[in-house]
Amino acid sequence: MDQSDLQAARAWQLSERAIKLTSSAIREILKVTERPEVISFAGGLPSPATFPVEEMRAASDRILRENAAAALQYSATEGYLPLREWVAQRHSVGGVKIRPSQVLITTGSQQALDLLGKVLVSPGSPVLVETPTYLGALQSFSLFEPRYVQVPSDDLGLVPEGLTPELTAGARLLYAIPNFQNPTGRRLPLARREALAAYALRAPFPVIEDDPYGALDYAGQPLPTLLSMAPEHIVHLGSFSKVLAPGLRVGYIVAPEALHFKLVQAKQAADLHTPSFTQRIVHEVVKDGFLDTHVPKIRALYRDQCEAMHTALARYMPEGVSWNRPEGGMFIWVNLPARIDSMKLLDEAIAQNVAFVPGAPFFANEARHNTLRLSFVTVPPEKIDEGIARLGALIRARA
Amino acid sequence: MDQSDLQAARAWQLSERAIKLTSSAIREILKVTERPEVISFAGGLPSPATFPVEEMRAASDRILRENAAAALQYSATEGYLPLREWVAQRHSVGGVKIRPSQVLITTGSQQALDLLGKVLVSPGSPVLVETPTYLGALQSFSLFEPRYVQVPSDDLGLVPEGLTPELTAGARLLYAIPNFQNPTGRRLPLARREALAAYALRAPFPVIEDDPYGALDYAGQPLPTLLSMAPEHIVHLGSFSKVLAPGLRVGYIVAPEALHFKLVQAKQAADLHTPSFTQRIVHEVVKDGFLDTHVPKIRALYRDQCEAMHTALARYMPEGVSWNRPEGGMFIWVNLPARIDSMKLLDEAIAQNVAFVPGAPFFANEARHNTLRLSFVTVPPEKIDEGIARLGALIRARA
Numbered sequence: 001m002d003q004s005d006l007q008a009a010r011a012w013q014l015s016e017r018a019i020k021l022t023s024s025a026i027r028e029i030l031k032v033t034e035r036p037e038v039i040s041f042a043g044g045l046p047s048p049a050t051f052p053v054e055e056m057r058a059a060s061d062r063i064l065r066e067n068a069a070a071a072l073q074y075s076a077t078e079g080y081l082p083l084r085e086w087v088a089q090r091h092s093v094g095g096v097k098i099r100p101s102q103v104l105i106t107t108g109s110q111q112a113l114d115l116l117g118k119v120l121v122s123p124g125s126p127v128l129v130e131t132p133t134y135l136g137a138l139q140s141f142s143l144f145e146p147r148y149v150q151v152p153s154d155d156l157g158l159v160p161e162g163l164t165p166e167l168t169a170g171a172r173l174l175y176a177i178p179n180f181q182n183p184t185g186r187r188l189p190l191a192r193r194e195a196l197a198a199y200a201l202r203a204p205f206p207v208i209e210d211d212p213y214g215a216l217d218y219a220g221q222p223l224p225t226l227l228s229m230a231p232e233h234i235v236h237l238g239s240f241s242k243v244l245a246p247g248l249r250v251g252y253i254v255a256p257e258a259l260h261f262k263l264v265q266a267k268q269a270a271d272l273h274t275p276s277f278t279q280r281i282v283h284e285v286v287k288d289g290f291l292d293t294h295v296p297k298i299r300a301l302y303r304d305q306c307e308a309m310h311t312a313l314a315r316y317m318p319e320g321v322s323w324n325r326p327e328g329g330m331f332i333w334v335n336l337p338a339r340i341d342s343m344k345l346l347d348e349a350i351a352q353n354v355a356f357v358p359g360a361p362f363f364a365n366e367a368r369h370n371t372l373r374l375s376f377v378t379v380p381p382e383k384i385d386e387g388i389a390r391l392g393a394l395i396r397a398r399a
Numbered sequence: 400m401d402q403s404d405l406q407a408a409r410a411w412q413l414s415e416r417a418i419k420l421t422s423s424a425i426r427e428i429l430k431v432t433e434r435p436e437v438i439s440f441a442g443g444l445p446s447p448a449t450f451p452v453e454e455m456r457a458a459s460d461r462i463l464r465e466n467a468a469a470a471l472q473y474s475a476t477e478g479y480l481p482l483r484e485w486v487a488q489r490h491s492v493g494g495v496k497i498r499p500s501q502v503l504i505t506t507g508s509q510q511a512l513d514l515l516g517k518v519l520v521s522p523g524s525p526v527l528v529e530t531p532t533y534l535g536a537l538q539s540f541s542l543f544e545p546r547y548v549q550v551p552s553d554d555l556g557l558v559p560e561g562l563t564p565e566l567t568a569g570a571r572l573l574y575a576i577p578n579f580q581n582p583t584g585r586r587l588p589l590a591r592r593e594a595l596a597a598y599a600l601r602a603p604f605p606v607i608e609d610d611p612y613g614a615l616d617y618a619g620q621p622l623p624t625l626l627s628m629a630p631e632h633i634v635h636l637g638s639f640s641k642v643l644a645p646g647l648r649v650g651y652i653v654a655p656e657a658l659h660f661k662l663v664q665a666k667q668a669a670d671l672h673t674p675s676f677t678q679r680i681v682h683e684v685v686k687d688g689f690l691d692t693h694v695p696k697i698r699a700l701y702r703d704q705c706e707a708m709h710t711a712l713a714r715y716m717p718e719g720v721s722w723n724r725p726e727g728g729m730f731i732w733v734n735l736p737a738r739i740d741s742m743k744l745l746d747e748a749i750a751q752n753v754a755f756v757p758g759a760p761f762f763a764n765e766a767r768h769n770t771l772r773l774s775f776v777t778v779p780p781e782k783i784d785e786g787i788a789r790l791g792a793l794i795r796a797r798a
Binding site: 011017060062072073 | 410412413414417442445447450453457460464470473474506507509512513519524535539542543604605640644645646647664665668669671672674
């Protein structure tokens with residue numbers, strides 16, 4: 001591109017929202033850490049060992065032999081009906097009945113955040129988030145220029161008593177990740193779930209329950225979803241990325257019909273529909289109970305890797321460093337001594353061929369710079385030990 | 400859902416943009432016309448006879464045997480690099496060199512419109528469109544609350560001389576479909592392309608060239624793209640929906656790097672990336688020149704169906720009805736006598752089990768209500784004759 005051409009294109013006026021737009025710190029870091037010599041605890045990439053490749057190959061083959069014309073054609077914006085029925089059935093537990101008409105299939109759970117931002121957030125709208133919260137949600141919502149309000153949170157998650165009238169005035173939504181939260185790995189206890197569901201019943205805005213990790217509880221003892229406690233007042237986001245494979249980009253939104261209808265309209269404008277073929281692959285793989293035997297294997301793998309990281313942290317971290325012991329999911333959250341800025345630490349870590357994600361970008365407003373997120377699902381145990389040893393030495397040198 | 404619950408959810412405050420949001424008239428019509436007894440000229444569904452099922456089955460199988468871990472994992476927001484390289488190569492014609500760094504793979508071409516709206520349009524921004532234009536583009540851009548400005552257009556397409564300083568003041572983008580436009584089927588002649596490309600060189604905003612139908616010129620004599628004439632000033636949208644299969648939802652944007660970079664950021668927030676698996680299927684199928692033999696078959700099929708519709712129109716339409724003879728693509732545009740409102744005609748037509756899309760929704764502002772769009776690609780020739788006969792009788796009765 002010659003210089004004048006480049007300037008011409010650069011002179012194009014962008015929207016206000018685009019000017020404010022930034023890349024995910026995580027994805028920028030991931031690019032650096034793609035070098036094979038780097039032990040990366042940065043990415044939240046599910047272990048490829050858990051991908052049910054043979055089942056997907058059989059499913060793809062069957063679909064293209066038996067239903068190719070439908071699987072390759074345009075299809076309904078709402079999603080593939082048998083998959084929507086499966087999702088509705090999956091969430092109909094206890095006395096709760098979820099209807100397929102509440103289910104919208106999305107191009108990954110990330111798209112659900114974009115659609116919710118589009119439909120609920122106007123410039124300046126207050127949006128309530130945990131402290132810290134999922135960076136990808138902040139990115140999606142930010143395009144619609146909200147004013148973020150951090151809800152008081154502690155090691156157990158969001159504190160429902162913190163949802164005072166002053167804090168929540170004018171809010172358009174509350175975004176929560178009750179299970180093994182990204183980035184902290186924490187799980188919201190039952191009593192707080194009950195309090196939050198009760199709050200949702202009277203709140204003049206939806207409570208969003210983002211739940212990509214719920215199936216990954218190591219003890220196989222899930223806590224009830226908010227959806228099951230207040231089915232007409234919760235917007236529940238689900239994903240097949242962590243229990244099947246993220247590369248298919250299939251997720252879903254369960255929402256009350258009134259909101260569902262608007263989300264479908266927004267989805268139509270966003271990508272018409274999620275690929276017919278990948279939706280059918282997911283349905284073909286899960287429809288006969290495959291997850292019941294598959295998910296326990298993923299749990300066992302991740303539990304062992306979590307344990308390996310825990311052991312390594314206890315061995316190599318100096319005093320003044322603390323972390324949690326997640327009961328599921330993919331992440332451990334680390335608190336460093338207050339004077340250590342994890343963003344600066346990262347430069348040194350990458351020089352030592354070990355990577356993590358600094359905690360600051362996960363805070364909507366005031367950040368705690370002495371925090372970081374470690375993912376234990378991509379790196380095998382022996383490498384976990386080696387990587388944490390390097391990281392421990394770096395922190396020790398600064399402590 | 401009991402009544403009080405429903406009201407609670409309905410009371411949630413939506414964003415300004417969501418309140419204005421409407422469904423596509425086309426998709427609402429498509430639902431009605433799914434009954435098998437309806438002869439539908441409404442949908443723009445490619446003929447399933449053109450889907451290369453065996454090639455896709457072989458490609459899926461090969462990918463899941465040889466590269467499953469990558470095909471099922473999270474991947475780069477920009478898209479699968481070999482596919483981006485293929486696209487860049489495909490558009491490097493004459494002396495023009497398109498770089499892979501200009502290519503962003505999208506979840507269908509529709510997503511490109513959403514991303515462009517996000518990145519370029521602020522509330523009240525003037526957006527220039529043809530008269531009429533693609534309804535799906537109006538839907539996507541409308542979420543970002545533009546002020547539409549209709550560019551003078553005639554039977555040959557957009558009139559470049561109409562782009563006066565008064566008309567274009569403050570515009571953020573010009574959206575054009577030079578090849579076999581949806582809905583009119585018209586193709587912009589070479590001289591107008593040259594004038595439009597020259598205009599793009601000095602315009603302070605990008606000219607968007609949406610080109611899903613370019614490969615479907617029946618004579619196999621494509622006119623040069625705007626991209627090839629002003630490669631650093633045109634944003635070109637491409638799609639595999641009409642030459643392979645729409646159900647995979649794979650499209651792309653070729654843009655100058657400065658804009659590409661912002662589009663990638665917006666895409667990251669929208670769905671992280673287009674499914675890795677479907678991108679690889681497309682690449683695997685097209686990489687060795689498959690389209691060179693496949694596309695001529697699609698052209699021949701559609702040319703015959705277009706001819707069948709043309710013959711039927713000439714046979715059954717009363718005086719005062721006119722239509723064009725497209726040189727490619729999927730649509731014929733019909734002008735009725737001025738007093739016939741095609742929206743009202745549609746009700747009668749559906750009662751007679753024949754369907755089309757009224758023309759009015761394709762106009763951004765002042766609509767011509769005596770127009771309609773006919774698609775000839777989904778219905779076989781003998782049914783085309785029967786459907787047009789029914790439609791002709793209805794119009795004759797009103798004329």
